[in-house]
Amino acid sequence: MKLSGDNLAASLSRQLSSIYLISGDEPLLVNEAADAVRARARSQGFTERELHVVERGFDWQALLANSKAMSLFAERKIIEIRMTNPTPGEQGADAIIELATEPSADNLVLIVTGKMDGRVQGSRWVSAIEKHGVVVQIWPVELARLPAWIRDRLAKQNLKADAEAATLLSERVEGNLLAAHQEVEKLALLLPPGPVSADTIIDAVADSARFDVLQLGDAAMKGNAARALRVLEGLRGEDVEPPIVLWALNKDLQWIARC
Structure with missing residues (x-):
């Protein structure tokens, strides 16, 4: 089976x-x-x-x-x-x-x-x-499914996150499911049972997103400027060398040129 x-x-x-x-x-x-x-x-x-x-x-x-x-x-x-x-x-x-x-x-x-x-x-x-x-x-939890995954995990802790809060938390831990799990557990310790707002997430959750250079090219090729800039900022925070970032973008541009 x-x-x-x-x-x-x-x-x-x-x-x-x-x-x-x-x-x-x-x-x-x-x-x-x-x-x-x-x-x-x-x-x-x-x-x-x-x-x-x-x-x-x-x-x-x-x-x-x-x-x-x-x-x-x-x-x-x-x-x-x-x-x-x-x-x-x-x-x-x-x-x-x-x-x-x-x-x-x-x-x-x-x-x-x-x-x-x-x-x-x-x-x-x-x-x-x-x-x-x-x-x-x-299978990894895809980005589009991550807010629902987070809401489900919070619900098991008797915490009800609204859509804005779940989306915000997913952005802060994107690419790092273990960090998402840890943040859910931390919220369960800090908060009483009940609703969780975006303001609560802002106050309580560290920005633990983890990116790689391939995600930058993917966002750029899809025309998603906001996400591309967020990935780029994450790569800068992780001290990824600029030549590696340029290599990833150049690879995608060469693929487009061959199409």
């Missing part, structure tokens, strides 16, 4: 699979998805957790042997595998396929990795997890 991060909670409430693969390049959302799987597993009696970090020379056979060994206290366990690179190699692929196709009632396997490209998504080990377990793909 393949799911988006938004559908994971509903899936967990219905059924707990024997193996999960969570991938994406947004650390906050990836970690929250992994937390949700762990919490559901613990509620089902998986009280022990083993963490394996895959690095060069990682011993996949030792992991398989360990997964088949009974705990000293016969506890059900979560076998968590963290891969910085979503390409485990042949030995790793074979081991993951075995974990997926020969599940143990006493183990839940949780694999967490970065964003997978199309080639990796079509690999045999990912296909095995999709067939026998759950593949969760985490």
Whole structure:
């Protein structure tokens, strides 16, 4: 089964699979998805957790042997595998396929990795997890969706932000979802339950927006002058070298010239 991060909670409430693969390049959302799987597993009696970090020379056979060994206290366990690179190699692929196709009632396997490209998504080990377990793909929150995402997060803290407040906060944390999460938590600590206005955001929230040079070219090519100037100001604040900014703009201009 393949799911988006938004559908994971509903899936967990219905059924707990024997193996999960969570991938994406947004650390906050990836970690929250992994937390949700762990919490559901613990509620089902998986009280022990083993963490394996895959690095060069990682011993996949030792992991398989360990997964088949009974705990000293016969506890059900979560076998968590963290891969910085979503390409485990042949030995790793074979081991993951075995974990997926020969599940143990006493183990839940949780694999967490970065964003997978199309080639990796079509690999045999990912296909095995999709067939026998759950593949969760985490996508970044797009700029247009960020105000709604923020309002939803604030609502869970019993704070009701109006459209202006949510938009303002999204502008101040644009490109930095972790900063958005932190600001929501800070507002929950500072404010009583109830409405949140734009004036409150101005007083309480630091400007944590994070930009890259490609966003500048994108805004400029779309004719969005206000956003282009905001991105440019953010790049200046981050001490991005002018030649890098010029390179990005020149790249887009050359692309237009070829069209």
